Amino acid sequence: MSLTYHLQVVNLLAAILLLIAFAMLSQRRIVGLITLFAWQGAALATSTAIVAWSTGQHHLYYSAALTLALKVVAMPWFFFRLVRQLEVDREVETMLNIPTNMLIGIVLVIFAFNLALPISQMAGTVTRSTLGIALASVLLAFLMMIARRKAIPQVIGFLAMENGLFFAATSATYGMPLVVELGVALDVLVGVFVLGIFFFHIRETFDSLDLAHMEKLKEH
Amino acid sequence: MEIYWVIGIPFVGGALLALWGNRAHAPEVNAAFSLATFIAAAVLTARIIADGPIVTPNEWFFIDPFNVFLVTLTAFVAFTTALFSRPYMRIEAEHGRVTAPRLRLYHASYQVFIGMMLLALTTNNLGILWVSMEGATLATVLLVSLYRTPSSIEAAWKYFILCGVGIALALFGTILLYFAAEKVLGAGGTALLWTHLNGVKGELEPVVLQLAFVFLLVGYGTKVGLVPLHNWLPDAHAEGPTPISAVLSGLLLNVALYAVVRSKVLVDGALGTTLAGNLMMGFGLLSVVVAAFLLKRQTDIKRMFAYSSIEHMGLITFAFGMGGMVANFAGMLHMTMHSLTKSAIFFAVGHATQKAGTQVMDDIRGLIKTNPTIGWGLMLGAIAILGVPPFGVFASEFLIITTAMHEHPWATPFLLTALGVAFAAIFGRVQPMVFGETELPRLPHQPALAPVFIHLALVLLMGLFIPPYLADWYRQAASLLGG
Numbered sequence: 001m002s003l004t005y006h007l008q009v010v011n012l013l014a015a016i017l018l019l020i021a022f023a024m025l026s027q028r029r030i031v032g033l034i035t036l037f038a039w040q041g042a043a044l045a046t047s048t049a050i051v052a053w054s055t056g057q058h059h060l061y062y063s064a065a066l067t068l069a070l071k072v073v074a075m076p077w078f079f080f081r082l083v084r085q086l087e088v089d090r091e092v093e094t095m096l097n098i099p100t101n102m103l104i105g106i107v108l109v110i111f112a113f114n115l116a117l118p119i120s121q122m123a124g125t126v127t128r129s130t131l132g133i134a135l136a137s138v139l140l141a142f143l144m145m146i147a148r149r150k151a152i153p154q155v156i157g158f159l160a161m162e163n164g165l166f167f168a169a170t171s172a173t174y175g176m177p178l179v180v181e182l183g184v185a186l187d188v189l190v191g192v193f194v195l196g197i198f199f200f201h202i203r204e205t206f207d208s209l210d211l212a213h214m215e216k217l218k219e220h
Numbered sequence: 221m222e223i224y225w226v227i228g229i230p231f232v233g234g235a236l237l238a239l240w241g242n243r244a245h246a247p248e249v250n251a252a253f254s255l256a257t258f259i260a261a262a263v264l265t266a267r268i269i270a271d272g273p274i275v276t277p278n279e280w281f282f283i284d285p286f287n288v289f290l291v292t293l294t295a296f297v298a299f300t301t302a303l304f305s306r307p308y309m310r311i312e313a314e315h316g317r318v319t320a321p322r323l324r325l326y327h328a329s330y331q332v333f334i335g336m337m338l339l340a341l342t343t344n345n346l347g348i349l350w351v352s353m354e355g356a357t358l359a360t361v362l363l364v365s366l367y368r369t370p371s372s373i374e375a376a377w378k379y380f381i382l383c384g385v386g387i388a389l390a391l392f393g394t395i396l397l398y399f400a401a402e403k404v405l406g407a408g409g410t411a412l413l414w415t416h417l418n419g420v421k422g423e424l425e426p427v428v429l430q431l432a433f434v435f436l437l438v439g440y441g442t443k444v445g446l447v448p449l450h451n452w453l454p455d456a457h458a459e460g461p462t463p464i465s466a467v468l469s470g471l472l473l474n475v476a477l478y479a480v481v482r483s484k485v486l487v488d489g490a491l492g493t494t495l496a497g498n499l500m501m502g503f504g505l506l507s508v509v510v511a512a513f514l515l516k517r518q519t520d521i522k523r524m525f526a527y528s529s530i531e532h533m534g535l536i537t538f539a540f541g542m543g544g545m546v547a548n549f550a551g552m553l554h555m556t557m558h559s560l561t562k563s564a565i566f567f568a569v570g571h572a573t574q575k576a577g578t579q580v581m582d583d584i585r586g587l588i589k590t591n592p593t594i595g596w597g598l599m600l601g602a603i604a605i606l607g608v609p610p611f612g613v614f615a616s617e618f619l620i621i622t623t624a625m626h627e628h629p630w631a632t633p634f635l636l637t638a639l640g641v642a643f644a645a646i647f648g649r650v651q652p653m654v655f656g657e658t659e660l661p662r663l664p665h666q667p668a669l670a671p672v673f674i675h676l677a678l679v680l681l682m683g684l685f686i687p688p689y690l691a692d693w694y695r696q697a698a699s700l701l702g703g
Contacts, residue, residue, distance in 0.1 A: 057407075115431075118427055119396070119399070119427070119428055119431070122403075122425060122427075122428065135392075138388075138392065142385065145381070145385065151377070154381060158381070158384055158385070158388070161385070161388050162388060162391075165388060165391050165392055165395065168392065168395055169395045169398075172395065172396075172399045173395065173398055173399045173402050173407070174407065176347055176394075176395065176398055176412070177345075177347060177398075177411070177412060179345070179347070179348070180345065180347030180348065180350075180351065180412065183347065183348060183350075183351030184347075184350075184351060184354075184391070186351070187351055187354045187355060187358065190355075190358050191354075191358055191380075191384070194358055194361055194362060194380075195380070197362065198361070198362070198365070198373075198376070198377070198380070201365060201368060201373055202373055202377065204368075205368060205369075205370050205373050206370060206373070211377070
C-alpha cells in the first residue's frame, strides 16, 4: 500500500518536471529560466530520493544528493553570477513565437509517449510509467535549444536535456551504475566550467551573448 | 599492467603541463609524454599479439585485437602530431597568435584529449566509453577557439553544442542498452560491461536494442561527422590550430566510429537481422556522396580536407555496415590509412598556411618553388588520400568497392561517382597550390616535415606490402566483429 502512495508522489513530481519543461519553453527572461532550471533539479532530486527510499536502492541516494548539490545549488548560483557579471538579464527573444513553440511541444510529448510505450511495458520498475515523461522532457529541452538564440538559454536547455535523461535512467532502470553516474556528473560539471570561461570569450569577441552574431561560418 | 601506463601517462602529462605548459621546453615535454604513451601502447600490443585478448582482473579494461590496433594508431599519430606541433606552435607564438597562458592550456588539453581517447578505446564499460567521449569533446572545445578570433569562437560553440546534443542522444541509447542488459545480467555494475554483454547478446530484448542503436548511431555518428550531422566538423577543423585539426580528423573520428561499431556487434547479436548494418550503410553512403559534392565549393584549404574526412569516414562506416570478414578488414585498413594520410596532409597544410599567411586556397601558390618539401608533402599526401596506387588508401578503397559490387551492387555507382568527383575537386585545387607561380618568400623557419614523410612512407609501404603478421592481426580483429 505504501508503495502506491510513493508511486503517486513520484508521478506527481514527474508531472511537475514536464510542466517546468513547458514553462522553460515559454520563459522570456534568463533569470526566470535559471530559477525554473533550479526547480526542475529539485523535483528530480526529490523523486530520485523517494524512489531510493521506497525501493531500497541505496546508490540512488548518492545520485539524488549529487543532483541537489550540482543542479539545485551550484549551477544556478554559477549562472546567476554569470548573468550579473555579464549583465545580460534582458528579454530573451525566441526564433519562433511562444504559442507555436508550445504547439510543437505538445506534438513532441505525444510522440515521446508513443515511443516510450513499448519500452515502459517491458520495464520491471515501479516507476516505469514515467519513462514517457522523461523522454518528453528531453525532447522539449531539445526544442528549447533550437528555439533560443542566446548562449546561456541554450546551455540551460542542454542541462535540462541532461535532467530528462537522468530521469529516464531512474525511471526505467533505477539509475545507471554509480561509476557511470559519477562520470556523467563530472562531465557535466567540467562542461559548465568550460562554458563559463567560454561565455567570457564570446562576450569579449562579440560584445554580446547573442548568437545571431555568430552567423559567419555558413556553407558557401 | 601496461594498460595502466597507456592511460596513466597522458593524464599525468596533462596535469604537469597544466602547471608548466608555458615553459620554454613544454613542447618537448609534450612530445616526450606522447612518446612514452606510444611505447607503452606498443608493449601492450606486443602482449596482445602474443597472448590474445585480455581483461584486467577488476574488469575495468578489455583489450582485443580490434581496439588494440586503434590504441597503437592513436598513440602513434598523437606522438607524431606532438613532434609536428613543436615547431608549429613556436611559429604561431612568434606570430603573436597564441600567448603563454594559451600555450599552457594547449599542451595540457592535448594530453588530456589523448588520454580520454585511449580511455574510450580500452574501457570495458560502455558507460565509461560515453563519459570519455564527452571528456574528449570538452578537452578540445577550448582548443578549437585557441586563437580567439570571432570565427574560431563560433566554431567552438557549434562544436560544443552539436556534439553535446549528439552525445546526449548517445547517453539515452546507453540507458536503453543498460535497461535491456539489466534484465539479463541483473542490476549493478556488470550490466554495462562489454565482456558480459557480448556473452549474452542473443538474449537481449530486440525491440529495446533496436531503439538503442538508433540513438547510439545518431549520437556517436554526430562525432564521426556523418551527414546530416556533420555541421560542426568543417568549422572545428578549419578554425582550430592545425595540430588539433590533425588529431581531430585522424583520431577522434575513428574513436567515435569505434563506439558505433562496438554497439553494432551487440545489436546484430540481439536482432539477428541486418538492420544496424543497413542504417550504417545508408548514413555512410550519404556522407560519401554529399561530402564529395561539397568539396568542390570550398575555398579554405583546411575546410576542404575536413570535407574529405567526412567522405572517408562515410566510406569506412559503409564498409562496417556491409559487415563480413572482407569488409571489416577493409574498414579497419582504411581507418589506419586515412588516419596516417590525413594527419600527414594537415601537417603539410599547416606549414603551407603559415608560409602563405592565409588558409584561402587561391592565395596559396607555388609551394614547390620556395619550400619544395612542403610542396611535395602536400602533393603526395593529396595523391595518397585520393586513392592513387600504390598508396595504401588504394588497397582499402579497392577492397571496399569490390565487396560492395559483390554484395550491394546498387551502391557501386554512387561510390564511384563520389570518388571521381572528390578526385577532380581535390586534385584541381592542390595542383596550382603546389606548382603555381608565387612571389611570396620562403617560410623563414625550419618546418617539421619528418612526420609527414614518415606517415606517407608507412601508407606507401602498406599499399605495396602488408606484412603477414599485420594482415593476420587485422584478420583476427575483423572476425571479432562478425556480421
